[in-house]
Amino acid sequence: MFGWVRSRALYVEIARFLVLIAVILGVIWLLGSLGHLDLPFIITVLPLIFQGAAITLAATAFILPVALGVGFLVGWARFSRNPLAYWVTTLFVEIFRGTPQLVLVLAAFFIGLPLVAPAGANPQVLAFWVGSFALALHSAAYQGEIFRAGFQSVPTGQIEAAHAVGLDSWQTMKEVILPQAFRVSLPPLGNEFANVVKDSSILGFLGVLCIVLCSRDLAGWGRQIAPLTFNVNTAVFSWVVIAIVYFIIIYVMSTIMLAVERRLRVPGLEAAL
Amino acid sequence: MSSSHPMIKAENIHKSYDSLRVLKGVSLSVDKGDVLVIVGPSGSGKSTLLRCINLLVYPDSGSIWIDGILTTHHEVRPEWVREKVAMVFQSFNLFSHLRAVDNVTLGLRKIKGINPEEAREAGIHLLKSVGLEDKIDEYPANLSGGQQQRVAIARALAMNPKVVLFDEPTSALDPEFISEVLDVMTRLANEGMTMIVVTHEIGFAKGVADHLVFLEGGRVLEEGGAREVIESPRRRRTQEFMSKILG
Numbered sequence: 001m002f003g004w005v006r007s008r009a010l011y012v013e014i015a016r017f018l019v020l021i022a023v024i025l026g027v028i029w030l031l032g033s034l035g036h037l038d039l040p041f042i043i044t045v046l047p048l049i050f051q052g053a054a055i056t057l058a059a060t061a062f063i064l065p066v067a068l069g070v071g072f073l074v075g076w077a078r079f080s081r082n083p084l085a086y087w088v089t090t091l092f093v094e095i096f097r098g099t100p101q102l103v104l105v106l107a108a109f110f111i112g113l114p115l116v117a118p119a120g121a122n123p124q125v126l127a128f129w130v131g132s133f134a135l136a137l138h139s140a141a142y143q144g145e146i147f148r149a150g151f152q153s154v155p156t157g158q159i160e161a162a163h164a165v166g167l168d169s170w171q172t173m174k175e176v177i178l179p180q181a182f183r184v185s186l187p188p189l190g191n192e193f194a195n196v197v198k199d200s201s202i203l204g205f206l207g208v209l210c211i212v213l214c215s216r217d218l219a220g221w222g223r224q225i226a227p228l229t230f231n232v233n234t235a236v237f238s239w240v241v242i243a244i245v246y247f248i249i250i251y252v253m254s255t256i257m258l259a260v261e262r263r264l265r266v267p268g269l270e271a272a273l
Numbered sequence: 274m275s276s277s278h279p280m281i282k283a284e285n286i287h288k289s290y291d292s293l294r295v296l297k298g299v300s301l302s303v304d305k306g307d308v309l310v311i312v313g314p315s316g317s318g319k320s321t322l323l324r325c326i327n328l329l330v331y332p333d334s335g336s337i338w339i340d341g342i343l344t345t346h347h348e349v350r351p352e353w354v355r356e357k358v359a360m361v362f363q364s365f366n367l368f369s370h371l372r373a374v375d376n377v378t379l380g381l382r383k384i385k386g387i388n389p390e391e392a393r394e395a396g397i398h399l400l401k402s403v404g405l406e407d408k409i410d411e412y413p414a415n416l417s418g419g420q421q422q423r424v425a426i427a428r429a430l431a432m433n434p435k436v437v438l439f440d441e442p443t444s445a446l447d448p449e450f451i452s453e454v455l456d457v458m459t460r461l462a463n464e465g466m467t468m469i470v471v472t473h474e475i476g477f478a479k480g481v482a483d484h485l486v487f488l489e490g491g492r493v494l495e496e497g498g499a500r501e502v503i504e505s506p507r508r509r510r511t512q513e514f515m516s517k518i519l520g
Contacts, residue, residue, distance in 0.1 A: 163351075164329060166432060171384070266369065267412045269370055
């Protein structure tokens with residue numbers, strides 16, 4: 001029976017992959033037929049786009065763990081009965097959830113950067129870090145709410161039973177609340193991770209700002225790509241390729257998340273799926 | 274340890290939630306190896322009283338001794354008390370992310386630090402003793418109510434407690450599963466476990482309990498030998514209640 005399930009899942013996987021390839025080929029054919037394909041332009045722009053994809057991955061690799069860690073602590077504090085922790089983190093969530101990412105990133109650039117910049121540091125690199133940090137806090141506010149919902153989904157009877165067995169508060173958190181809350185939180189966390197990948201594009205504003213404002217030669221990447229996209233025909237090609245790159249990153253990520261979910265699946269705890 | 278003191282002694286327990294006075298000075302005493310049944314209408318404070326005895330709820334005032342040790346003293350860790358005084362809940366409350374055997378052994382592994390293989394052996398042994406040797410690796414969601422409650426009893430016994438509290442252990446069960454749980458409880462009582470059981474299973478109370486307490490409005494209205502209180506209650510209110518639950 002399980003052999004049948006596994007082979008069926010494999011067929012589904014293959015079919016999805018083929019559909020994906022077909023869609024990408026279809027888009028390229030469409031672009032060509034509309035006159036958006038220009039070989040010399042493609043040769044110039046593709047390496048730049050892949051460079052940009054590398055920056056996206058770097059930003060994601062920084063933002064995700066920071067936001068996950070901070071978000072977990074925020075969710076825990078909002079779940080706890082400690083009034084100080086509750087109010088501090090509630091304020092944090094309201095501020096960072098209620099402010100547009102662009103505003104946060106610009107604030108980090110104009111206010112945060114001068115505060116933290118050591119003399120002689122590369123402003124472009126610093127802009128990347130403070131901007132990423134602002135995005136991490138924004139995502140942490142959302143992930144904090146996801147974790148809080150996860151914690152609150154654990155029935156009080158589970159906590160009472162853990163205490164009745166003799167577990168202390170910390171053991172109850174680690175052995176009973178967390179394993180259940182985490183399973184419930186996984187699907188919305190996957191959503192939020194996809195948002196983090198896409199929202200990292202906001203960091204591009206800092207590249208543009210650096211062209212104008214930073215004294216050193218900082219925005220080589222942004223400066224090279226900016227004039228190239230002014231031609232409407234070729235610009236369409238760039239945006240489509242960028243969309244495909246984002247799509248692939250997020251597709252790979254959600255496939256991993258789904259695998260984690262499947263691996264941790266327990267009967268009776270799959271209600272949130 | 275001599276038998277000069279009762280296994281459980283509660284004296285003048287008071288507990289309020291905001292302005293709601295749930296327990297208004299309850300005292301009781303259970304000797305080692307005895308079974309006390311608590312009956313009473315809903316809202317009479319039965320569950321709160323049980324939760325005070327294992328300190329899931331702290332009484333506002335009053336004293337509780339377990340095997341001669343004053344557990345309501347502020348220096349006694351509640352976790353220590355709960356290891357000695359296990360509890361079985363109305364709605365089972367099995368840890369839904371853990372298999373039956375891991376539910377039973379969680380305390381052994383995390384509190385007593387017993388290694389997983391040994392704990393599993395002990396867990397399998399306990400599950401066999403409640404007739405669930407074929408459900409060792411099932412998750413709670415795949416078990417019937419009666420099976421879940423038997424796993425919960427095995428879990429309660431894992432830490433080798435001195436006392437087991439039962440909070441309406443059969444009230445959430447379909448009728449067909451009630452007897453399998455009562456059978457396990459009866460055997461446990463016959464083996465000499467000290468038990469306090471909140472239940473309206475009068476057959477069980479008559480056959481197994483030594484004493485019975487009738488609780489109403491946060492006070493003990495009547496107490497005595499189980500058979501005696503059930504068959505010939507002295508107070509009018511107890512008579513009314515007994516005739517209702519006897520049908």
